[in-house]
């Protein structure tokens with residue numbers, strides 16, 4: 001899959017700009033606050049139909065404008081696509097090959113993109129919620145049923161919580177219908193997460209050892225709020241029953257996949273507590289590299305890579321390894337930097353040098 005070109009109108013710091021991209025290596029160079037990350041954000045928006053993280057419409061549209069437009073030409077496994085996104089205060093319109101797409105879920109996963117962002121450190125050091133979201137999003141890319149189940153689960157959870165909040169005289173039999181539903185869907189959610197973690201574990205270990213050059217054991221742990229020997233659905237129902245009085249006092253459901261913990265360890269030590277900045281960054285990079293491997297293995301596709309300021313905090317050995325990995329990578333890459341010297345890539349590079357908000361395009365050979 002290759003993003004051939006991108007046109008931006010009033011997207012963040014870009015008033016009007018057209019980019020024609022290299023099939024392999026695109027470098028976005030510039031000092032701070034020039035719009036490097038904004039360009040990666042635009043590419044992500046076009047390919048994943050959403051920004052990196054949730055943003056308000058006014059944060060996306062160029063200050064002082066009333067709407068923004070993105071247009072991209074994409075060569076993919078399904079042929080040649082033209083994607084248009086129009087965003088204004090009232091609505092977002094997505095067009096695929098001139099036809100309006102009314103439900104984004106219909107085109108979810110059409111293009112695969114993997115991003116490496118400075119905020120990925122949060123995946124290691126931040127809250128369990130961030131890790132759950134990341135793992136769920138990744139499973140959704142590989143299996144559309146997970147997306148459907150997550151939506152159903154959260155709907156049922158909201159309804160159960162609303163019932164809990166309404167009546168202090170509530171009895172167990174009145175809530176059983178929601179318990180059945182939560183247990184049925186929630187057990188699928190947990191099973192898929194466990195299965196996925198089993199699959200990614202060996203990849204993650206192998207990649208971390210390779211990139212760090214250190215023989216350390218990397219683990220990814222899933223600590224469920226439901227303890228089950230065999231029948232997960234039944235164990236979930238029992239746990240809901242057991243916690244009913246507590247849930248009633250707290251007005252929310254205290255057990256289920258929405259409370260489960262995912263964590264990483266390096267050589268047996270919890271990475272959220274003990275990992276150094278460099279170790280955490282290397283672990284986050286290894287996780288994202290494993291993500292690429294999973295997409296290749298299960299979907300038979302090569303995603304587009306977006307790497308934002310990825311080299312800071314990596315030592316010489318890790319940097320060298322990263323660029324070796326990028327040289328061997330069979331797909332398209334977009335990478336930002338403030339300093340050309342950080343880029344150890346050998347090959348043809350298309351450089352987009354942003355200075356005083358103007359973009360200069362040139363091609364070099366390193």
Ligand SMILES: Nc1ncnc2c1ncn2[C@@H]1O[C@H](COP(=O)(O)OP(=O)(O)OP(=O)(O)O)[C@@H](O)[C@H]1O
Nearest residue numbers: 012013032033034035036037038059060061062063
């Ligand atoms: N909606 C918007 N309209 C206009 N400008 C915006 C908008 N949102 C952000 N910006 C501007 O974009 C600039 C930041 O761009 P970006 O984050 O892409 O910089 P960068 O080149 O990645 O910088 P750094 O090297 O510091 O990461 C800021 O100056 C900010 O004011």
Ligand SMILES: [Mg+2]
Nearest residue numbers: 036037308309
């Ligand atoms: Mg930036």
